[in-house]
Amino acid sequence: xxGPSRRGFLGAAIGTAGVLAAGSxxxxxxxxxEPSTEHPSAAPIEFYGPHQAGIDTPAQxxxxxxxxxxxxxxxxxxxxxxxxxxxxxxxxxxxxxxGPVETAPxxxxxxTGEALGLEPSQLTITVGFGPSLFDDRFxxxxxxxxxxxxxxxxxxxxxxxxxxxxxxxxxxxSNDPQxxxxxxxNFARVARGTAVMxxxxxxxxxxSTTSKAQATPRNLMGFKDGTNNVKAEDSTDLNSFVWVADExxxxxxxxxxxxxxxxxxxxxxxxxxxxxxxxxxxxxRSKETGAPLTGKAEFDTVNLASKAIPADAHIRLAAPxxxxxxKILRRGYSFTDGIDPVTGQLDAGLFFIAxxxxxxxxxxxxxxxxxxxxxxxxxxxxxxxxLFAVPPGVSAAGDWFGKALxx
Amino acid sequence: xxGPSRRGFLGAAIGTAGVLAAGSxxxxxxxxxEPSTEHPSAAPIEFYGPHQAGIDTPAQxxxxxxxxxxxxxxxxxxxxxxxxxxxxxxxxxxxxxxGPVETAPxxxxxxTGEALGLEPSQLTITVGFGPSLFDDRFxxxxxxxxxxxxxxxxxxxxxxxxxxxxxxxxxxxSNDPQxxxxxxxNFARVARGTAVMxxxxxxxxxxSTTSKAQATPRNLMGFKDGTNNVKAEDSTDLNSFVWVADExxxxxxxxxxxxxxxxxxxxxxxxxxxxxxxxxxxxxRSKETGAPLTGKAEFDTVNLASKAIPADAHIRLAAPxxxxxxKILRRGYSFTDGIDPVTGQLDAGLFFIAxxxxxxxxxxxxxxxxxxxxxxxxxxxxxxxxLFAVPPGVSAAGDWFGKALxx
Numbered sequence: 041x042x043g044p045s046r047r048g049f050l051g052a053a054i055g056t057a058g059v060l061a062a063g064s065x066x067x068x069x070x071x072x073x074e075p076s077t078e079h080p081s082a083a084p085i086e087f088y089g090p091h092q093a094g095i096d097t098p099a100q101x102x103x104x105x106x107x108x109x110x111x112x113x114x115x116x117x118x119x120x121x122x123x124x125x126x127x128x129x130x131x132x133x134x135x136x137x138x139g140p141v142e143t144a145p146x147x148x149x150x151x152t153g154e155a156l157g158l159e160p161s162q163l164t165i166t167v168g169f170g171p172s173l174f175d176d177r178f179x180x181x182x183x184x185x186x187x188x189x190x191x192x193x194x195x196x197x198x199x200x201x202x203x204x205x206x207x208x209x210x211x212x213x214s215n216d217p218q219x220x221x222x223x224x225x226n227f228a229r230v231a232r233g234t235a236v237m238x239x240x241x242x243x244x245x246x247x248s249t250t251s252k253a254q255a256t257p258r259n260l261m262g263f264k265d266g267t268n269n270v271k272a273e274d275s276t277d278l279n280s281f282v283w284v285a286d287e288x289x290x291x292x293x294x295x296x297x298x299x300x301x302x303x304x305x306x307x308x309x310x311x312x313x314x315x316x317x318x319x320x321x322x323x324x325r326s327k328e329t330g331a332p333l334t335g336k337a338e339f340d341t342v343n344l345a346s347k348a349i350p351a352d353a354h355i356r357l358a359a360p361x362x363x364x365x366x367k368i369l370r371r372g373y374s375f376t377d378g379i380d381p382v383t384g385q386l387d388a389g390l391f392f393i394a395x396x397x398x399x400x401x402x403x404x405x406x407x408x409x410x411x412x413x414x415x416x417x418x419x420x421x422x423x424x425x426x427l428f429a430v431p432p433g434v435s436a437a438g439d440w441f442g443k444a445l446x447x
Numbered sequence: 448x449x450g451p452s453r454r455g456f457l458g459a460a461i462g463t464a465g466v467l468a469a470g471s472x473x474x475x476x477x478x479x480x481e482p483s484t485e486h487p488s489a490a491p492i493e494f495y496g497p498h499q500a501g502i503d504t505p506a507q508x509x510x511x512x513x514x515x516x517x518x519x520x521x522x523x524x525x526x527x528x529x530x531x532x533x534x535x536x537x538x539x540x541x542x543x544x545x546g547p548v549e550t551a552p553x554x555x556x557x558x559t560g561e562a563l564g565l566e567p568s569q570l571t572i573t574v575g576f577g578p579s580l581f582d583d584r585f586x587x588x589x590x591x592x593x594x595x596x597x598x599x600x601x602x603x604x605x606x607x608x609x610x611x612x613x614x615x616x617x618x619x620x621s622n623d624p625q626x627x628x629x630x631x632x633n634f635a636r637v638a639r640g641t642a643v644m645x646x647x648x649x650x651x652x653x654x655s656t657t658s659k660a661q662a663t664p665r666n667l668m669g670f671k672d673g674t675n676n677v678k679a680e681d682s683t684d685l686n687s688f689v690w691v692a693d694e695x696x697x698x699x700x701x702x703x704x705x706x707x708x709x710x711x712x713x714x715x716x717x718x719x720x721x722x723x724x725x726x727x728x729x730x731x732r733s734k735e736t737g738a739p740l741t742g743k744a745e746f747d748t749v750n751l752a753s754k755a756i757p758a759d760a761h762i763r764l765a766a767p768x769x770x771x772x773x774k775i776l777r778r779g780y781s782f783t784d785g786i787d788p789v790t791g792q793l794d795a796g797l798f799f800i801a802x803x804x805x806x807x808x809x810x811x812x813x814x815x816x817x818x819x820x821x822x823x824x825x826x827x828x829x830x831x832x833x834l835f836a837v838p839p840g841v842s843a844a845g846d847w848f849g850k851a852l853x854x
Binding site: 314318384 | 457483509511548549550551552553554555558559561562563566609623624625628632635636643644645646647648649650651652662664665666667668669671715716719720721722723724727733734735781783784785786788791793796
């Protein structure tokens, strides 16, 4: 079957690249659409813009994430793939297949079809570049941002190589998991001959809010998580902590951000055996209401001067006040991947995603502090890790992910 | 941490068992509720009734399935666990935690908490007993129904033992995956000391309709699946093909059904390389519309007399007319479990679930025919298999899953 496949893919890639090169509207260019008030969760999110969607846009319910390694030594093939991905992303985020389904009987369908008829459900597709892409293969070493420094090893890390790293990261979020999965699958298909999937992760439930209009969800420890997250309404915070600006040493990253992904396994059987009062001391919050132990309601100010919040409480060590005022924008998801064959326990936890202007000043010092002293460490372990430089948004048809990096 | 856990679980188990034994309402007894017309997908489904919910009730969007093996030799412990499960199921399906969250600081919370504040979203919990439960451990050998005969080996099987079998199967379906996962996790917790989870499977998107009010979804091959499924509106079909009645040799199964689960891996990279016309010949349907190749619209009658539907088309071999008029009620879900470490390809496919009155007359002959000649076999392999006798519904507080089996 590899013969027709190869031909089919080339045809498909050329087809979408053609739309791209022509700079024309083509079919399926994303429409600017106001979210419907009747079914807001099914509406599309605009793909084109100064920043990539999927960062400060409302956190959707479901995640499909994949990391790819580039296998072709040809930078032109890599650029063509990123161009085809951008054209496909514009189509999928507006609810279109990436090509017609019923055209040529003697060719494989261009789109795999499982999302036909489904609304995009706020689909966003966010692409970033890992440190390994800036080795000597593609002449990009001089374009590597200083902020894309390899993450250090942390004390609580038990990282698995096949859940870590990657040349390119793709975050697909939607309120419909089939729509999110469709993106990863079709990106992998478009990539054939140029890149292969290194790892993937499904997230079944969001654990973060990125808008004040969203209710705070609970993580798999049963606690409300991300109460004090950076929200889309806080444009000052977005500019201070999330969007790369003139301070960067690499102009191609202006308007972008840095994505840190961590697969955090929760030892939920141990956690479930812990006393309620201890669970609440670990987080520094009430389990039922989410209120800090120094307050009565979820959004009450956390009083870190009070000893009611223990020295090793998660809420204290992660607080901006403990971290020189630094914040990150979290966008994590709960996952479960069945039973751990070694322990017989559930392999479940949090797929942590955070966006920031500079991981060296944000994720790294915060995680260093947490890894050294967080009471939560007894109940978690980090099994995967990745870092990606997320370039600015795709501006219009003809532009593509990281075009300025290769320019 | 095992000390407090053990005490905590016993307290919890006794707590819920107490409610059960008393036969009183207790807290959280499921309420009869009409689905809201405004948010139908968030509404509860009645737990108590003559049949277990989760069979002919509307197929929800998300699945969490788990198989358990009983580790205790004590039949009383097994009965207590099934009783605690039933009490917990009544609570969870009505949107309640299985116990108060904020009561005793010096004890673990009874409910793990991650579903607090979430609507049940049509949660159903369906429990069945595998053939292995009827060995000599619990004195149940004479109660084993003839219809619970071990499934034969089929030609296309590459079954993995750690994805197959189990003493007890639990199907949790909801439109909210966190609500479904919460069931499996809390059942596993209540089971501690009595049973352990053998395998589990998340399904992210339904592939079946069980009501004429539902639109037919697409499977991961991009085709509409289950067009001619048994629907809840067809009470004649339900009685003919799904619900066990007086014909059974085991009266405790009257009102029950038999669940066959098959984890069907799709070789989607090969499938995606296949020509459209060939894909349509494999299924016997149009990819875009779902119409049979002898018709124009999805629900047009399949004309098996026409050679337009090939001899090895899936639609032909699975059709009731090809199988002595037999039907099954399918309730399957798409899954993806990341990358296959051996092939580097996506480990994704269909977690097939079917309910029927007698697998010996329904699933087994249909699958025998499919395994021998289905054109689809080139693109799938069966990697997991399980069979469960699903007893009738839990009638009210005080009743529990399979009480008559142990009576």
